Amino acid sequence: MDKKQALEKLRDRFGDRLVETGAARAAHGRDEGGYDGPAPDAVFYAENAHEVADAVKICARHRLPVIPFGAGTSLEGHVTAPKGGLSIDLSRMNRILALHAADLDVRVEAGVTRQQLNAWLHDQGLFFPVDPGAECTLGGMVATRASGTNAVRYGTMREQVLTLEVVTATGEIIETGTRARKSAAGYDLTHLFVGSEGTLGIVTEMTLKLYGLPEKLMAGVCRFPSLSAAIQTVITTIQSGLPVARIELLDELSVRAVNRHSGMAHVEAPTLFLEFHGSPKAVDEQVESFHAIASEYGGSAPEFASKQEDINRLWHARHQLYYATRAMAGGKHVCTTDVCVPISRLGDCILETRADFDAAGIFGTMVGHVGDGNFHTIIAADPHDPVEMQRAEDLKEKMAHRAIEMGGTVTGEHGIGSGKRKFLEAERGASLALMRQVKAALDPFGIMNPGKVVMTDDRDDQPCSGRH
Template sequence: MNIHPAAENRHAPAALLDALAARFAERFSLNAAQREAHGRDESWHIPAAPDGVFYPECTEEVAEAVKLCRAHKTPIIAFGAGTSLEGQVAAPSGGISFDFSRMNRVLAVNAEDLDVRVGAGVTRKQLNEELRDKGLFFPVDPGANATLGGMAATRASGTNAVRYGTMRENVLSLKAVTAAGEVIETGGRARKSAAGYDMTHLLIGSEGTLGLITELSLKLYGVPEAMAAAVCAFADIEGAVASVIETIQCGLPVARIEILDALQVRACNAYSKLSLPEQPMLFLEFHGSAKSVEEQAAEFGEIASAHGGSGFDWAVKAEDRNRLWEARHNAYYAARALAPGKNGMVTDVCVPISQLARCIRETRADLDASSILAPLVGHVGDGNFHTIMLIDPDDAGEVAEAKRLHDRMVTRALALGGTSTGEHGIGSGKQAFLAEEHGDTLPLMRAVKQALDPENLLNPGKLAGI
């Protein structure tokens, strides 16, 4: 089957495209629309389409296709659900996009050990639906219905991280394919191990630059006996942040604690048909027994009151909780609805909790002094927050102003002992700050990349800029 005339102006050799089409038939595509869709994510960064899209169904197929790409020195880009936010899936050097959506089976649920084995294409919502009747759940919740392989590759976090941790804390082991096409297992199901280098956590957060994750073993948790969602308004950002800091420092085991500034609350009210007071707002969730949930809510109410909180209200009905968190998860789309026709330049930083108030206050002051409309929202329980800068990507002035605001926000976070990204990753969008944050270890990162991917075929140009 000769298809290479349709591959004009592409980077991948025609012989490779022919070989993939011959071996995988309809599961390898040169369709322009599919290629374009696989060269973009949810970010504002410039998209770049791959030369072809491959839909593997098992690890062995991934390994086989990797060997073909390696033989033709063609880049390989892993693709989950396309929900990344720093340009991780773009293919500026061309190559083949490996779409893991068909590797979407829950392979084994070990209820007694509280762990599960999944294919990389299983999404977090799909997993929790399958766990529902077992009284178990997987807590990492970045908002988007991302694939678990993608979440591991970007070291995803989200609203539950303050209590349950990030992907780093919740992945037990991985199956992956190396740049040489070899299949490796990075560990077992034991909850801890002191045997050798920690290859599992080397691959977590590597953004597809060191290996292609095909299966994961994950920790599970019992569904709490009771849950309560709460909202509390504040006269200013400072009062809300002070309440967060005291809540964390006193050890109150809150499951979620999110901040929305007044502009974001206004956006959520309009988009999700809520009627919250348009003031800085905390959204919270408490997990535990019915008694402990009531005690947690009462204790937080006292903390919030001391910092000017008002209208503190909490609900235990599932439909009420779901409506609130659905509004929070739709914050990005709600923000974009404030300025129809504009794109959202989303960025995040994370700082030590003691520096959170200063970082948010100074960031909000920068945004207020700018012509850019930019709501602020964040997982403040662990010091992480985001801005959503609404810009016209074709307006050079707006793009330059948004980049200026972004750079000031990141520089401030680093100066306060924080990080350039708490959960979005580096991709291509934050490389300029990686040397400032990890200058001493950047050569070591590049040495690891060289050792595992000497031909620089796995997502080249991302993360460490190789």
């Protein structure tokens, strides 16, 4: 790697949009999950795909690592720069390029955020459903295969992407698909890049599916006498094919955190936050069916918000749970982890995890996009107490291995980054070797976000060098 020469060329080409201050570098080497550095050597604020391609070509020539950066809200050490390199910040590429309302799709640049897109779409009667709890870019969401509270009804990013414009690891600009809703033409490169966490290429534009705003929407809460009763209600709801739009579990501690942080007054008990979409008749039927199921398990009558602002407040509070737990943790270090299991195993997985927390004496909230078997723990530990920090780490490990044993995955939505790399082999076994071959084929110089997802070989922890 010839870092000095690469940085000189990048400075010549991009002028003051190549920023090398300590503050910019530090801000681009940390994420919201508490992974803090190492920082990249420089940050480049790209404005279009051709600039991204030129930057990647310079980096490839000099074997300088490239770390794509959206909003830095990822949680598993995705944007750290273990070998230094160039962070390419795509947040200025935030144009909405074309709306095809008749086809229900939209073309956007990678730096557009989901909130920006939905605010823009609202007057068209359309919306984009994937809603991670942070203000993140759609490029970052493609890269992490993100999902959120609506995934149970509309699917994850994997289901929403029709085609991507990608700058490859050698600096070519390619389009991976078309606007057609389905295609049987060749390998599915689009979905190879979805979830690749910046390790195979840089997404610069994308075409996404859209949905009509539902004619009727009802959102509210339903309380339960126990965690187990709430989980059983979710499992029965999903197994009976009820097309619920959102069904989010909050344990008692989560409800307390939400009440304190967002000024709400929910009864502190295991609670489901719910939303139903459809025609007025369909929504009424869904609510009725759900109520019947919940009653079987001792659930309260669902309480629905009547005004849009109350509905927004409810979901905003849910999305703020990470920060709400952090506030309640009294200065302790807080981290979050997620797993996803087949729905029939959800009850065992959550209850066994809760028992582990109680046995370890660790403070943590449990919350989940439980309709698709996905749940999170938000764990607090004292950074000055190595024993407690280790216990928290052990809990995360146990949760990951339990999910694998139950036929699930170590992450339903946050991704692997560097933090969960150690579990990938246990989950994916021999197919990890094939992943490494894909990585080596698409990133021949090993420059794309090194140290994340897979290691191409043992030398991956060494400084980048042209291996091919």
